[in-house]
Amino acid sequence: MNHAAGKVWAPVITPFDADLAVDAGRLVAHAQWLTEQGVGLAVFGTNSEANSMSVAEKQALLTALVEASIHGNQLMPGTGLCAIPDTVTLTRHALSCGCAGVLMLPPFYYKGVSDEGLFRYYAEVIERVADERLRIYLYHIPQVTKVPLSLDLIARLRASFPGVIAGIKDSGGDWSHTQALIQRFSSEEFAVYAGSERFLLDTLRAGGAGCISATANVNPAAIVALAGNWQADDADLQQQRLNALRDCFEGYPVIPAMKAATAYYSSSDAWRRVRPPLLELNDEARDELVEQLKTLGFSMQGVEVVNG
Amino acid sequence: MNHAAGKVWAPVITPFDADLAVDAGRLVAHAQWLTEQGVGLAVFGTNSEANSMSVAEKQALLTALVEASIHGNQLMPGTGLCAIPDTVTLTRHALSCGCAGVLMLPPFYYKGVSDEGLFRYYAEVIERVADERLRIYLYHIPQVTKVPLSLDLIARLRASFPGVIAGIKDSGGDWSHTQALIQRFSSEEFAVYAGSERFLLDTLRAGGAGCISATANVNPAAIVALAGNWQADDADLQQQRLNALRDCFEGYPVIPAMKAATAYYSSSDAWRRVRPPLLELNDEARDELVEQLKTLGFSMQGVEVVNG
Numbered sequence: 001m002n003h004a005a006g007k008v009w010a011p012v013i014t015p016f017d018a019d020l021a022v023d024a025g026r027l028v029a030h031a032q033w034l035t036e037q038g039v040g041l042a043v044f045g046t047n048s049e050a051n052s053m054s055v056a057e058k059q060a061l062l063t064a065l066v067e068a069s070i071h072g073n074q075l076m077p078g079t080g081l082c083a084i085p086d087t088v089t090l091t092r093h094a095l096s097c098g099c100a101g102v103l104m105l106p107p108f109y110y111k112g113v114s115d116e117g118l119f120r121y122y123a124e125v126i127e128r129v130a131d132e133r134l135r136i137y138l139y140h141i142p143q144v145t146k147v148p149l150s151l152d153l154i155a156r157l158r159a160s161f162p163g164v165i166a167g168i169k170d171s172g173g174d175w176s177h178t179q180a181l182i183q184r185f186s187s188e189e190f191a192v193y194a195g196s197e198r199f200l201l202d203t204l205r206a207g208g209a210g211c212i213s214a215t216a217n218v219n220p221a222a223i224v225a226l227a228g229n230w231q232a233d234d235a236d237l238q239q240q241r242l243n244a245l246r247d248c249f250e251g252y253p254v255i256p257a258m259k260a261a262t263a264y265y266s267s268s269d270a271w272r273r274v275r276p277p278l279l280e281l282n283d284e285a286r287d288e289l290v291e292q293l294k295t296l297g298f299s300m301q302g303v304e305v306v307n308g
Numbered sequence: 309m310n311h312a313a314g315k316v317w318a319p320v321i322t323p324f325d326a327d328l329a330v331d332a333g334r335l336v337a338h339a340q341w342l343t344e345q346g347v348g349l350a351v352f353g354t355n356s357e358a359n360s361m362s363v364a365e366k367q368a369l370l371t372a373l374v375e376a377s378i379h380g381n382q383l384m385p386g387t388g389l390c391a392i393p394d395t396v397t398l399t400r401h402a403l404s405c406g407c408a409g410v411l412m413l414p415p416f417y418y419k420g421v422s423d424e425g426l427f428r429y430y431a432e433v434i435e436r437v438a439d440e441r442l443r444i445y446l447y448h449i450p451q452v453t454k455v456p457l458s459l460d461l462i463a464r465l466r467a468s469f470p471g472v473i474a475g476i477k478d479s480g481g482d483w484s485h486t487q488a489l490i491q492r493f494s495s496e497e498f499a500v501y502a503g504s505e506r507f508l509l510d511t512l513r514a515g516g517a518g519c520i521s522a523t524a525n526v527n528p529a530a531i532v533a534l535a536g537n538w539q540a541d542d543a544d545l546q547q548q549r550l551n552a553l554r555d556c557f558e559g560y561p562v563i564p565a566m567k568a569a570t571a572y573y574s575s576s577d578a579w580r581r582v583r584p585p586l587l588e589l590n591d592e593a594r595d596e597l598v599e600q601l602k603t604l605g606f607s608m609q610g611v612e613v614v615n616g
Contacts, residue, residue: 020392020432046417051390051391051415051417051418052390052391052392052415052417053391053393054363054391054393054394054397055362055363056393057391057393082359082360083359083360083361083362083365083583084328084360084583084584085361085362085364085365086362089362106585107359107360107584107585108416108417109354109359109360109416109452109453110359110452110585110586111451111452111454113585113586114585114587116587117584117585117586117587118584118585120584120585120587121584121585123584124328124584143419144417144418144419145417146419146454147585275391275392276392276415276425276426276428276429276431276432277414277415277418277421277422277425277426277428277429277455278418278421278425279422279424279425279428
């Protein structure tokens with residue numbers, strides 16, 4: 001594969017201290033646990049609260065991960081922002097850290113923008129970054145950005161920047177759309193990732209690359225197991241088990257729920273904190289979620305415990 | 309009035325050079341022309357392409373305006389961004405420049421966020437800025453942000469931060485909503501601005517403060533005239549004339565159209581440039597727009613001509 005990318009990536013949740021400052025030490029510990037489970041680190045995704053952090057905060061966190069000996073080929077940071085200068089700054093920094101690729105949102109402030117305008121945005125970023133190591137994974141999450149990436153736009157970008165446009169994460173939640181992306185684009189040079197492990201088996205069977213999923217923050221080993229054994233006899237059963245666990249989280253706002261579970265299993269209540277406008281899960285909802293997870297026999301085995 | 313704010317503000321369009329870098333000299337010239345017409349400068353609004361600029365670019369531009377002897381009481385920069393640290397940085401800088409107030413978007417990445425989450429965002433910003441000079445004008449533009457500011461949220465913010473929450477710009481385009489805001493909140497201490505001069509007369513008659521409108525970039529004198537003479541016999545006729553001019557622009561994407569008109573009347577084609585994902589008006593559309601403006605006898609009298 002041209003894309004060094006693995007099959008399963010976690011949009012890594014971001015820990016905050018009591019002043020809501022980013023907690024690099026706690027992030028490094030969680031990232032190390034995730035990589036031990038075989039999951040790649042799509043830091044600075046939607047579930048990372050990336051857009052609630054400044055460019056400087058994200059640069060500092062990525063540097064901290066690399067200094068903690070996390071290898072660049074396990075990192076796919078989100079670098080797409082509304083302002084081209086910001087996107088270029090973060091993308092260049094990611095390349096200087098040796099990252100395998102970057103996950104790039106479209107500019108998401110203006111709505112109803114044209115494919116031509118989005119093409120020019122990505123083209124301008126690529127030309128300014130001007131680095132042959134650049135591998136961009138497009139990030140389609142229209143329910144959040146309200147700025148979809150059309151199939152025609154993807155085709156045009158691939159044709160204009162072969163080798164640079166290396167894949168896409170489809171977080172739209174619509175399997176028929178992921179399927180259309182795989183049928184039209186999936187190849188050795190273009191990785192199509194589902195945005196949820198709910199579609200992992202379907203994605204791999206259809207010829208896609210894998211998934212980049214929030215739940216990989218808490219359930220990495222089981223997701224990686226299916227990705228590695230998707231042709232096994234019990235693959236459908238494994239998928240059903242992944243779905244059952246994901247169902248627990250989907251009854252709550254996903255980011256606060258991931259953080260609440262991580263807080264519980266790492267005995268670190270600090271993990272529950274989110275930055276506004278998000279709200280942490282309250283005690284009642286946390287207890288209810290944990291109860292459901294226990295019913296499934298779930299635990300975050302071996303998760304790093306950091307005091308606090 | 310507690311709010312030093314005037315009645316008419318322009319979300320000042322931002323000029324870019326051939327490399328799409330911000331052109332501070334051209335911005336200063338346009339800003340000076342606008343203030344001569346009696347219009348306040350709501351720099352870094354939606355029409356300023358503010359979210360297509362980095363925090364550092366906006367700080368540099370605001371500093372350039374102040375260094376060009378534009379007085380702080382004529383400045384209401386937009387400072388609301390998705391990340392609290394960025395909003396705090398820009399807001400502190402605006403205060404250090406002596407700005408009359410700041411126009412503050414809600415965080416606009418996540419959708420479906422709660423009033424409680426939005427309240428915490430604004431509260432956190434206010435507590436971190438920790439400056440008694442702070443005057444926040446809330447910025448309601450739900451068709452772009454997809455994050456509306458509810459009347460209950462506004463009431464709660466006003467009650468919790470009296471004197472700080474100084475007003476709102478309602479860019480929703482729905483007069484009944486602006487009317488509801490005026491009826492519930494308008495006072496000496498809380499300014500309700502319509503987001504378009506189309507509602508200027510209605511706003512002033514209902515007891516609102518005025519308007520903050522894109523078209524004030526090109527038609528400032530006539531809008532200021534109505535704001536000053538809204539009780540005159542010909543006020544409705546003046547409003548009709550403002551509407552007729554605005555109609556011309558609304559047939560096109562508004563930002564590129566404002567820039568195309570400014571380019572034409574200042575003989576500075578450079579003004580047409582926008583940053584992706586926006587697209588500049590093409591020659592055909594520009595010619596068509598100018599033709600319509602000429603039919604109305606419109607010109608941007610005395611607009612600064614900067615070569616290029």
